[in-house]
Amino acid sequence: MPAGSSSQYQYFGVADHSKSAHYARGLLPEEIEEQHEEIDKLNRRYDGAFKIFKGIESDILADGSLDYPDEILARFDFVVASVHSRLRLPRGEQTERILRAVSNPFTTILGHMTGRQLLRRPGADVDVEQILAACARHGVAVEINANPWRLDLDWRSHRRALELGCLMSIDPDAHSTDEIDLVHWGVKMARKGGVPPIKVLSCWDVRTLGRWLSARKRRPERGAGTVRRDRAA
Numbered sequence: 001m002p003a004g005s006s007s008q009y010q011y012f013g014v015a016d017h018s019k020s021a022h023y024a025r026g027l028l029p030e031e032i033e034e035q036h037e038e039i040d041k042l043n044r045r046y047d048g049a050f051k052i053f054k055g056i057e058s059d060i061l062a063d064g065s066l067d068y069p070d071e072i073l074a075r076f077d078f079v080v081a082s083v084h085s086r087l088r089l090p091r092g093e094q095t096e097r098i099l100r101a102v103s104n105p106f107t108t109i110l111g112h113m114t115g116r117q118l119l120r121r122p123g124a125d126v127d128v129e130q131i132l133a134a135c136a137r138h139g140v141a142v143e144i145n146a147n148p149w150r151l152d153l154d155w156r157s158h159r160r161a162l163e164l165g166c167l168m169s170i171d172p173d174a175h176s177t178d179e180i181d182l183v184h185w186g187v188k189m190a191r192k193g194g195v196p197p198i199k200v201l202s203c204w205d206v207r208t209l210g211r212w213l214s215a216r217k218r219r220p221e222r223g224a225g226t227v228r229r230d231r232a233a
């Protein structure tokens with residue numbers, strides 16, 4: 001989740017892969033601690049001039065649960081929940097699995113909803129409408145994945161997402177610092193989809209986003225009720 005103004009970022013969200021993806025250098029709990037210490041150190045040094053948010057891309061397991069226990073998920077500023085395996089489950093089962101992840105109180109953003117990779121593999125067969133409605137209900141932002149292999153959620157569904165009350169998040173899915181610039185593809189796709197910046201978390205200024213993320217964390221039952229989505233307006 002990198003973001004800020006188009007010309008200069010005010011903040012950056014780190015979201016490494018989680019432990020299920022250790023093959024993709026997913027983080028083990030002790031590595032998370034180390035990363036967080038480093039982030040705290042940098043944030044102190046930046047002294048408000050720039051901010052790093054602590055995130056993770058947590059795998060959605062086969063049953064829809066996330067692959068870290070709650071006490072670890074609670075340490076992050078934001079959690080991107082994503083499907084990376086078992087993309088061929090039947091529609092009903094796949095949809096249920098994602099709905100469960102969306103209803104997880106620690107989920108902040110639903111990453112690349114269908115898991116498609118353009119020209120490589122089709123996405124999972126899911127009930128997009130039902131998932132979008134759940135995202136709106138639980139205050140989970142829908143990712144507009146800017147990686148040109150993904151461009152997922154597809155622009156054709158953006159308007160519907162907005163109608164249902166979803167917020168979006170344009171993320172580059174960067175696996176190296178070079179790839180942060182991929183975010184521009186997401187911006188273009190969001191424009192094509194008719195998404196205004198105010199509906200995109202990653203277009204908000206650092207204070208608004210920080211307040212929104214903390215408000216989500218403070219929710220008493222972590223998930224009961226939704227956060228006021230006009231907070232940023």
Ligand SMILES: [Zn+2]
Nearest residue numbers: 057082111112
């Ligand atoms: Zn991913």
